[in-house]
Amino acid sequence: MGHVHFVGAGPGNPELLTLRAARLLNEADTVLYDALVGPEILKMIRPGARRISVGKRAGCHSMGQSEINRRLVSEARRGGRVIRLKGGDPAIFGRLEEEVAALSAHGIGYDICPGITAASAAAASAGVPLTLRGKVRGVRFLTTASCPEEPNDTAWGRLAGGEETLAFYMARSALVRIARRLAAAGMSSSMPVLIVEAVSMPQERIRAATLAEVGAGALTADPAQPVLLMIGHALGAYADRKTSFTRVTALSHCA
């Protein structure tokens, strides 16, 4: 009946794969992978395995979700070790449910290997924590889809309190809008912001700003890279620590 391993590829740097993910890729017969999974990780797939790109990248034409689901089912039915390789962590903003539902409807089993999610990797790359004891008591992972269009919606007020670090995934086109709405909802104009592009990759770029600067449109993001927008008191340490912190983004090849 087939079986599918959902595997988190992490943020992009192959060294941030888990040992389990690396082992599964090394044992794969078929790998269906997202466009954001980079070439260095694809090199870790067992030679001889079938590699199937299934999209999808914001703004680019690629396979639709229902077609991905169909393809996943048909590949699982062929048998062998089938891996569905997803960027980041499969459980977070990965449409995992839709693919699992398709498999389950056909009686196909699955398991999941977690991955490093972008916000963890971004905090590591920036040398800052996401929580501060007694001050920043939690972390929220969001997308722009989490953000209501209405600027006066109470949901913005719930985000603006500053008691949690906010990490907006896939935020490239929404930087100014998010910053302005948080400011309008009462967040301090001096709240630290990090804009992190291509986290963990050689082309990684981290820029620090305040909420007011982002709202004023002072920072734009590279249209070719995935963008994470991080907001919160805990990120303020980035600017203070540049002398002692060492960024680690070099790619190393894995056996």
Add this chain to the structure above:
Amino acid sequence: MGHVHFVGAGPGNPELLTLRAARLLNEADTVLYDALVGPEILKMIRPGARRISVGKRAGCHSMGQSEINRRLVSEARRGGRVIRLKGGDPAIFGRLEEEVAALSAHGIGYDICPGITAASAAAASAGVPLTLRGKVRGVRFLTTASCPEEPNDTAWGRLAGGEETLAFYMARSALVRIARRLAAAGMSSSMPVLIVEAVSMPQERIRAATLAEVGAGALTADPAQPVLLMIGHALGAYADRKTSFTRVTALSHCA
């Protein structure tokens, strides 16, 4: 002047270490590690490296934070490859800021290797996503310290909306209190809950319940294991999927 690698050990299963973390442990001269980092991961430290347990485990007597900071500084000054090995992801509920501040005060540099955080591993172990497109639009990581004592505090209302998956770390003693306060703040009594003990380890235990059942005290947690309390619509799939989902918790030894 020394240098410290902060390394995330992940939730406990050595296969969930990143490749970078495994490499760093294999190159270490000195490793300062938390009590929750298990023996299977400690076996991955380079033979001959100094291993220093620095606590800390809820409810047990162990080294205080200021003593950990002092020890970290003194080990870094001795030189060599010094690793500060922390459970989960160093950026999330890991008191990273306090240790980094101590290093920075002495001019000691550092870098950070991210780790799989417990909520990602728990979702993977349970075979469920943390977000659902169009329905569960985000994820929040919290501790009981995030939860005000006052049952009518508006903070509870902000948590009770059901639009995000809530993951409460270190939740063993607060299961009933959290569930009751969320219910009092308006969360549905049928909201799916997972209580996950010892995530990713051979003794892992996952139990599904409703918010009402947890609030009624129907489930208690093993005092010897770390406990994650997860609440939200996305977790409801766990009960439906037991036939197709394969749990993966076996420990495999790593070279």
